[in-house]
Amino acid sequence: MKHLALLLTGAFALALTSCAPPAARNTGVYLLIDTSGSYNRQMSKAEQITLYTLTRLQSSDSIAVARIDTGSFTEKDIIAKATFDDRPSTANAQKRAFASRVEKFIDQAPPAPYTDITGGLLQAIEYLNEKHPARKEILILSDMKEELAKGYVRDIPLDFKGFDVVALNVTKLRSDNFDPRQYLGRLDDWRARVEKGGGHWRVINDLDHLDGLL
């Protein structure tokens, strides 16, 4: 009788565990591509990173690719977005379609006069928070030099709690070669800003070794 009671208790506990809302295990990725004049030559690398990211994502994961231009805090700058289906075959089809859309954009991307990185980050935070993924990654493909058009206010605190922000292929500008402190200072500023917002900051410049990414 005691054994039966124990068994029933175990079964009940298992049933309770099973009925509990499942914890999220998916990943959300938001890739920001700098389309400013100073970075436009690196677009092929944007495609490479997008395809690599797609190979790493699984069913139920979300991805969005957006460009950084003069005013990036808008849905219009999102080039492609998708949340992959539960079924692996459908997810594969979605990945192929997504890759095709990004490829098409890369071929026709017009250069932007300004670089609104903060706006793009705000848009990324908003998008990923809506998706409620377990892991949130923002990938930025840019030289990280923000140039705002007149009238754009971007001096606002960003909430990066639970976010991993990865700056990829951060190229050096001509001026950085004269004074490397500018480059290092730019990276330090962004690091401070992300970490102040509660996020985790990383820089990966060697695109041949993206193993640590995702």
Add this chain to the structure above:
Amino acid sequence: MNLSNLLTITPWPALSAAILLLLLMAALYFARGTAHQLLRAAAAALSRGLRVAAHSVIHAQRGLAARNREVLLAAGRESKERLVEREFTRVADTVRKDLAGYPDMHRRLSEAIQRIEEDQEEAAEVPPEAPGWAQAVKVVANLDARNAGAEILADIHKSMVKAHAEAMDDYRKASAERHVLLRRMMPDWRSIRETLGHVNKSVESVIGRSQAIDRHMQEYEAIVRGEDRALSVLSSSSIVYFFISALVLAVATAGTAVNFTLIARPMAEMVGGTNFIGGYRTADIAALVIIMVEISMGLFLMESLRITRLFPVIGALSDKIRVRMVIITFLILLLMASIEAGLAYMREVLLLDEMATNALLRGDAATGLVNSHLWITTAAQMGMGFVLPFALVFVAIPLETFVHSLRTVVGLIGIAALQALALILRLLGNGCRHLGALACRVYDLPLFVPLWIETRLLAGNGSGSWKEARS
């Protein structure tokens, strides 16, 4: 009060220490008897407690051994009963088969014998006709007519030669007819020989079975009597069965793992690849459930076929319901196997799709290449998906053996563990007793001076009365 304070009872610390030492020795000497009693009593109590515990463990071990013996004998009895029952069934089948054909066989034998008798009667040799002319020749020869007698004799000779030729012809014809009749008997003889050979074979089979039954019955009687030899044989057999069945179950588990790998991926297409139940993927759980259902169906099938006897309820069902159960479980298994074959095919399709997508995303140039021999792996996967559920059906047999032998093996392990525990407890008990004696000696060690003086005094008195009074 610490040691430094104690050393200040006199102005000289050494003297203080000596006084303290003397006092301590005196105290220890006077408390020696009581201290020894205390140490011995404590050691004896501990020793007794441990020995009682050892006795309890031995008692439990004997109880377990008796239970194990009963279990083993019961299992042996049941096994032998099954064997004898099976042998009787075979004998019954043989007898039934032969007896069912006996009237026909008897009729055939009777007919064959009757035919042989008839043929034999017909083939009886008819003696050639007695020569009627011999007496006439004798009479004519005695006649007293010379010339007429010669002619008559010539005619008679002629007639006799003719009659002889006719008789020889008749004889040859009759012999030929007899040979034909004898030849006609041959198939009947062969038929009789074959029939009797068949009867002989059946009788030998029944004799062989009866010898086997005798042997089983002797073993059964030995088990019923609870002979140690029978118990030893059963025990060793049980251990062997345990290890063999465990090995086969391990192989079956590996087969289950392969089966799981075959269907886990495509199950994600059916129930989704990202749903979780209690930390486990729903697709994996669904795949496992399918395999478990297959194994359960296999168990029921084996039970319905009365190959295993894990569920007495199924064994006790009527034959009609059992046959229905066999058909239903087999159909469910067939359905499951077909589903698995389909899932195995789907797995290959999904794998190819994923590989193609990844190759496309990686920008590999070899995306267009398709292995022309890929159908072999696809067919192999489908074949495995179809065959494995049926192969897992036979898990029921080693499972039954494992379950039955497990009771004995666990009992034997329990007995060994209890024996070891009893031994340890007894050793500890004895150790405690000796430890008490050792503690008394250790207590006496600092008192060697007063004890030496006491011994000298006793030796000086030369009698044991003082010693008795002292103790």
